[in-house]
Each structure stands twice: as C-alpha cells, then as structure tokens.
Amino acid sequence: MSRYALNIAELSFAYGQKKALDNVNIQVEPGECTILLGPNGAGKSTLFALITRLYDSRLGRIELCGYDVKTNSRQALAKLGVVFQQTTLDPDLSVTQNLRYHAALHGLSQKTADLRIQEELERLDMYERRHEKVRQLNGGHKRRVEIARALLHKPSLLLLDEPSVGLDVPSREVIVRHVHQLAGRQNLAVLWATHLFDEIGADDSLVVLDKGVVKAQGKLSSVLSATGTSSAGQLFSQLTQGKSS
Structure with missing residues (x-):
C-alpha cells in the first residue's frame, strides 16, 4: 500500500498544441489537507478531470492509494469522493x-x-x-x-473543486471547519481547489499552479519562508505575477 492517498507523477496534458499541464508532481498523504491555488487557466480543472478519469493522459501517472487510475480504475476511483463546483x-x-x-x-x-x-x-x-x-x-x-x-x-481522498463559490461567509466557515476536522479526525486526505486565501489553514499544505506548472508546494509555513512572503495572498501574487484566481 502506498503511503500516499494521491500520488501524481510527471503528469502532462495538452489540448491539441496547447499544453494545460506540464510535468506536474503532487503527493497528498492521509490526514493532510492540501490547497490547490491557481489563476484562471492554470490547469486546476484539467487536473481534477484527469484524477476523476473524465479525461485521460498518455504522459504521467496518477495513483489513488497505490492504484493506478488507468490500469486499476475501479479500485482507484472507489477510494475517491468528489464535490464538483457545479x-x-x-x-x-x-x-x-x-x-x-x-x-x-x-x-x-x-x-x-x-x-x-x-x-x-x-x-x-x-x-x-x-x-x-x-x-x-x-x-x-x-x-x-x-x-x-x-x-x-x-473514501480515502476527498476532492473539492471550489466548493464555497457563491456562499455567504457563515456557510463557508462551516464547510472549511468541517473539512479540516474530517482530515484530522478520520485521517482523510483532501485536495481542495480554491481562490479564497482565508480557507487555507495554518497547518495545510499548498500547491500553487500557474500555466500548468507547479510553482511551489509544501507546508504553508515552509513555502512562505522559502519565498520570503508573509501571507498566502502575497505568495500567490508573487508566483503568478498578480493574476486573478
């Protein structure tokens, strides 16, 4: 059994000549909440489509709890829970x-x-x-x-694709608190795509994606220290050159 709930290795994907993901490597461990940040067009939706097998890629590997989503789709997807944006x-x-x-x-x-x-x-x-x-x-x-x-x-892995879009602040706070508690109490791995910096917990891991390339990843505190930034918002602006998410 893999130590990772999600292991993405050397993943690339293109729409014709337009490259959407370029050699992406991401690992999410059980009990870990990983926040995926990226501006519009960064490749977040493409990444989720590949994980859930809505799309297929010839380049790279995606494993859920050690099961390859291509060769062992049924076993892999049985480990997955998904909340789509719509x-x-x-x-x-x-x-x-x-x-x-x-x-x-x-x-x-x-x-x-x-x-x-x-x-x-x-x-x-x-x-x-x-x-x-x-x-x-x-x-x-x-x-x-x-x-x-x-x-x-x-499931062992919960994918959340912008789950709080359009919600009021109290509703967002309930969902953020609940998901973080689930990760800690049930050893659930979470990959959460969001553009709202206040949804990132101090102990969360972070992946910043821009133009299909991972610009930074690791524990929030470590990434902030390595980049000399003081907040997730400042970090995001620096790595994506101020683009809107």
Missing part, C-alpha cells in the same frame, strides 16, 4: 433520496446507507432536513449535502 444533486428528490441513490451506486445496502446518511448529516447539522427536497435548500445547505454524499462510501 451542484449535481437532483433538485426534485429529497436529501435522503439523493444520498441513497449515490450509496446504491457504490453497492451499499440500504441499512448501511441509512446509518451512514444519518452519521454524515448529523455531523453537518442537516439530519432534521433529510426529508426536504433539494430545491428547498439554500446554497450552503446544498453544499453540506454534497459533502455528505461524497463521504458515504468512506
């Missing part, structure tokens, strides 16, 4: 119905599914709303349901 819940189904459907796709019995649904929704203070249709929920509550859904099958 909601993928069925608005006409209840919270419980959405979660039961996802659990069934992963082969969970209804008894096991219902126990895990209760567990995850209670952690997110959403259990009392389990019978409500998704369309009745606000953006923050929908995000909580999507995080619960991503965790039902007990």
Whole structure:
C-alpha cells in the first residue's frame, strides 16, 4: 500500500498544441489537507478531470492509494469522493433520496446507507432536513449535502473543486471547519481547489499552479519562508505575477 492517498507523477496534458499541464508532481498523504491555488487557466480543472478519469493522459501517472487510475480504475476511483463546483444533486428528490441513490451506486445496502446518511448529516447539522427536497435548500445547505454524499462510501481522498463559490461567509466557515476536522479526525486526505486565501489553514499544505506548472508546494509555513512572503495572498501574487484566481 502506498503511503500516499494521491500520488501524481510527471503528469502532462495538452489540448491539441496547447499544453494545460506540464510535468506536474503532487503527493497528498492521509490526514493532510492540501490547497490547490491557481489563476484562471492554470490547469486546476484539467487536473481534477484527469484524477476523476473524465479525461485521460498518455504522459504521467496518477495513483489513488497505490492504484493506478488507468490500469486499476475501479479500485482507484472507489477510494475517491468528489464535490464538483457545479451542484449535481437532483433538485426534485429529497436529501435522503439523493444520498441513497449515490450509496446504491457504490453497492451499499440500504441499512448501511441509512446509518451512514444519518452519521454524515448529523455531523453537518442537516439530519432534521433529510426529508426536504433539494430545491428547498439554500446554497450552503446544498453544499453540506454534497459533502455528505461524497463521504458515504468512506473514501480515502476527498476532492473539492471550489466548493464555497457563491456562499455567504457563515456557510463557508462551516464547510472549511468541517473539512479540516474530517482530515484530522478520520485521517482523510483532501485536495481542495480554491481562490479564497482565508480557507487555507495554518497547518495545510499548498500547491500553487500557474500555466500548468507547479510553482511551489509544501507546508504553508515552509513555502512562505522559502519565498520570503508573509501571507498566502502575497505568495500567490508573487508566483503568478498578480493574476486573478
């Protein structure tokens, strides 16, 4: 078994002649929250598409808990939970119905599914709303349901693609706190793409991606020290020459 929940080695990808990722190497260990920062067009979405097998690359290697996503796709993707930027819940189904459907796709019995649904929704203070249709929920509550859904099958790695976009500050704070607690308490590996610097914890690891190239990575404190910067915002501006994320 690999020591890494996610191991990306020498990964490159191009759209025709346009290179989107260039020799990317990223490792995420269990219990670690890694923040992926990059301006628009940096390659963040392409990277997530490759990890989840929406795209395929001939150059490089992606492993989830030691399983190659190309040669052992089923075993690899079983280790993965994903929250995409755009909601993928069925608005006409209840919270419980959405979660039961996802659990069934992963082969969970209804008894096991219902126990895990209760567990995850209670952690997110959403259990009392389990019978409500998704369309009745606000953006923050929908995000909580999507995080619960991503965790039902007990993944080893959680991918979060800009999960707090469009949410108010209290909703963002709930999600940030919950995900960081999960990483620490459940030994869950997290790769979190965000453009909001206040979502980065002091103990998080950081990957700065620009034009498909990793410009810096490591523990936040170490990267700040190595670059002579005092904050994640200053670091980001320096490495990406002030581009907007």
